[in-house]
Amino acid sequence: MKIAEIINPYVGETGGLITALQAVQAAQGFLPPETEAVAAEAFNLTKAEVKGVISFYADFHREPQGEIVVRLCAAEACQAAGGRDLAAAVEKKFALKSGETSASGDLTLEPVYCLGLCSAAPAALVGDKLVGRADAQRIEDAVARHAKERA
Ligand code: FES
Incomplete structure (x- = not known):
């Protein structure tokens, strides 16, 4: 499933960005690099704002994790x-x-x-x-x- 397809259902929801990022991570195992741009466009934010959210929460991972x-x-x-x-x-x-x-x-x-x-x-x-x-x-x-x- 494409990142946008995972993110789009959460647009407009309260706390939708975090829920969308959690959904991407659940589906992919981590947040692939293109997640920032796709989420920024979907939520009408800057990439820096999305990056700030990802960096703030230690549970978000930019790289695949070990088993x-x-x-x-x-x-x-x-x-x-x-x-x-x-x-x-x-x-x-x-x-x-x-x-x-x-x-x-x-x-x-x-x-x-x-x-x-x-x-x-x-x-x-x-x-x-x-x-x-x-x-x-x-x-x-x-x-x-x-x-x-x-x-
Ligand atoms: S400080 Fe609470 S478990 Fe380590």
Whole structure:
């Protein structure tokens, strides 16, 4: 389905731009580069305005994501509980920097800002599974479980 065909039904709705972008991402897995121009024309906005919305929301992705996404909390409570060390250890374990997807496309690492699991900081989300009191081994185990479930 073309981007315009996905976006057009939301034109004129309250919050239509965000809903339209979510629909594009749900259909494509990410927001392809032409999304900005198509959405700008449909909603009578500038490309910069659409880009601003896309940039503001961390859940919008401009690149395809890996099959498994590991989100490490980078918000305050988790940072105070060793979140930076955890991120460094996980980056080392998977040989990926935060914000990157592996060349094989099987894994994406990205920061997230609070998972609502502050009392069990540092926290992570592996696929759709929360990991509290996370360490690099628990993250690796969760990735392995997730991969097995997907197989
Ligand atoms: S600050 Fe990390 S889960 Fe809330």
